[in-house]
Amino acid sequence: MSKHLDFTYTSYLSFLKYAKTIAPVIPLKEYNYQENKNCIILRHDVDIDIYPAYKLAKIENKIGVKSTYFILTTSHTYNPQSPLNRTRLLEMCNGGFEIGLHFDPTVYGDISHDEMLSKVRAECNILEDIIGEPIRSISLHNPSIHGMFPSFDGYFNAYSPNIFSDSVYMSDSCMNFRGKDPDEFIKKATEMPIQLLFHPFQWSEVSNSYKDLFKEYLFNLSNYIDEYFKTNNYQYRNTLKNEKLWDALFEKGIK
Ligand SMILES: [Zn+2]
Structure with a gap:
């Protein structure tokens, strides 16, 4: 675990303040392959619950950072269409955060890419109905576990090779930075675009198990x-x- 990033909101806030001094921190939809020579794409996959995502967005908002929150429509543990979650997602969207689709390709079994794209569009429709805006970005749920990395035309794909490789991507999956020191890693953003993934559920007021x-x-x-x-x-x-x-x-x- 990073000395500084210990899964508390306090450490997250000071990390983001530091990150902002290194390069612009942006949501995925603002990333332009041609123009963004150095930037930090900040992304959150919402796996368990929307409430921690809502709370993390409030933290980011304190220092004017905007990021992308990727939402499942197929989760067993939360429903983006519940009245409370609709309100939270709309508030996040209106506050300048990007809402993207967190897509789990294993839900639909063995289907063709075209069929998968139509599932993606159907799931995007659910989120678009909530936020009143088109969904621009997609991240995949658990791709390293199921080994599927489909890419969807017409969307920003979080797993595009140019922003997803060991040298430009850092994740907090399993509360582990996989040997990377976050403070050191983000220095790369002075020279190239990097992508950071933080799962909101893992972060809280105190460092929790x-x-x-x-x-x-x-x-x-x-x-x-x-x-x-x-x-x-x-x-x-x-x-x-x-x-x-x-x-x-x-x-x-x-x-
Ligand atoms: Zn996920």
Whole structure:
């Protein structure tokens, strides 16, 4: 783990301030192969939940950094079309952040490239309906695991060879920078475009383990269920009374 980047918001903010002194920090849609001789493309793949992405965008906004947030429409753990997430995504888009499609090609099985492109367009339509703007950029979900690297005409592709190679790309996947020192790595951006990928779910106020990060996700989800069912279901209300679902499930003190 980097000395400076320890998965806290504080360290992220100071890293971005440093990055801005090295080269322009831009969302993928602003990258121009011909013109951007030096820049830092900043990208976020939203794998688990939109709320941490929304919070990270607020951090970036504090110092005027704009990036791309890639959103799944096929996730099991969040729904971009829920009323709350629609509001968050629209606010991020209106605040100058790019919303892109995080595409998981394994969802559809063995299909042709043309069929895959039509799936991409269908998923983009879902996000476009939310933000009221065309989707310009696509990143792939878990390509190094499934080994598929399709590229889609008409879009900025995060896995284009010129911005995706070991020498110009750094990711925080699995909370590990793969031997790269982020502070040193971004110095390359004085001479060439580089791409940074940070997964919002892994970042928080304090440096958390996955166990604590997922605990917070489940805690927030349980509060949502509680509020929704207490409003809409009298049997649930009678069963839980004033007790919170979280406390009913996990005895107080054992969390
Ligand atoms: Zn992903």
